[in-house]
Amino acid sequence: MIRAVxxxxxxxxxxIPATDVAKLIVGLQQALAAAAxxxxxxxxxxxxxxxxxxIEAASRLTFQxxxxxxxxxxxxxxxxSSGVADQLDVGDIPDLGQLAFDRLMDALSSNDPDPELARxxxxxxxxxxxxxxxxxxxxxxxxxxxxxxxxxxxxxxxTLARRRPVERDEQLVGSLVEADFERKTGRLQPAAGPAVAxxxxxDLADRIQESLRNVTQVVGHVTxxxxxxxxxxxxxxxxxxxxxxxxxxxxxHVPADEQARQQGITAPQQIDDLHTDLDLTPEEIEAFFxxxxx
Numbered sequence: 362m363i364r365a366v367x368x369x370x371x372x373x374x375x376x377i378p379a380t381d382v383a384k385l386i387v388g389l390q391q392a393l394a395a396a397a398x399x400x401x402x403x404x405x406x407x408x409x410x411x412x413x414x415x416i417e418a419a420s421r422l423t424f425q426x427x428x429x430x431x432x433x434x435x436x437x438x439x440x441x442s443s444g445v446a447d448q449l450d451v452g453d454i455p456d457l458g459q460l461a462f463d464r465l466m467d468a469l470s471s472n473d474p475d476p477e478l479a480r481x482x483x484x485x486x487x488x489x490x491x492x493x494x495x496x497x498x499x500x501x502x503x504x505x506x507x508x509x510x511x512x513x514x515x516x517x518x519x520t521l522a523r524r525r526p527v528e529r530d531e532q533l534v535g536s537l538v539e540a541d542f543e544r545k546t547g548r549l550q551p552a553a554g555p556a557v558a559x560x561x562x563x564d565l566a567d568r569i570q571e572s573l574r575n576v577t578q579v580v581g582h583v584t585x586x587x588x589x590x591x592x593x594x595x596x597x598x599x600x601x602x603x604x605x606x607x608x609x610x611x612x613x614h615v616p617a618d619e620q621a622r623q624q625g626i627t628a629p630q631q632i633d634d635l636h637t638d639l640d641l642t643p644e645e646i647e648a649f650f651x652x653x654x655x
Contacts, residue, residue, distance in 0.1 A: 580598050
């Protein structure tokens with residue numbers, strides 16, 4: 362069992378808006394899902410897939426009731442060792458629900474939480490307007506653990522969420538120029554930008570070896586550098602090797618003027634050809650280029 366206690370000026374039964382209780386339930390489940398995701402990634406490092414089914418099951422809270430006084434919603438964490446999740450790949454983490462809650466509690470006092478988890482806590486505290494009207498959210502576990510989301514935690518998580526790298530599942534295309542099969546790492550060189558660090562699992566080793574020095578499409582969990590917004594790392598789930606181009610003309614260099622001639626493209630011969638149908642005054646034109654210069 363866990364308790365989520367809202368404290369504030371109007372956070373009592375009969376006064377608190379029902380929408381705030383709904384935001385509490387949804388936001389807490391999203392935070393637990395983010396925490397479960399970090400646990401799965403750590404325990405199954407190098408495995409393929411993002412394990413969405415087990416993460417969803419681990420964060421599916423069961424509502425038990427509301428205690429009097431300040432709104433204290435009581436929830437039961439899911440038990441993945443029971444028949445509820447027989448079809449899921451629980452394997453080595455049947456207590457994922459409890460591990461996710463512990464990871465969430467750890468993150469609330471950490472200055473370096475997982476980026477995904479920091480964003481989830483920031484969303485929860487923003488949606489509940491933590492800090493406004495002296496509002497805070499206290500989480501209590503049945504093992505005696507207590508942690509509070511207050512204004513300082515909200516500010517810290519929002520700062521961390523803004524500066525942390527973006528992560529999402531997508532695909533990258535480039536040349537796989539290097540692979541270390543002992544460490545299961547590599548380096549993907551896109552057509553533009555810096556090389557991207559690659560990590561892969563044992564079952565992808567043969568496919569990685571085939572793709573070396575070839576144009577390759579890798580699908581997986583991509584991390585972006587927060588300062589450049591360019592991909593810096595990818596945890597590979599799937600590898601697609603591009604088929605070689607059979608048309609020899611693709612590799613032949615054609616000057617730009619010859620390409621323009623072949624395609625019937627001609628450049629303007631007079632300045633009047635660069636006209637617009639808009640009736641602009643000289644002042645408006647000057648204002649336009651001033652903005653362009655900036």
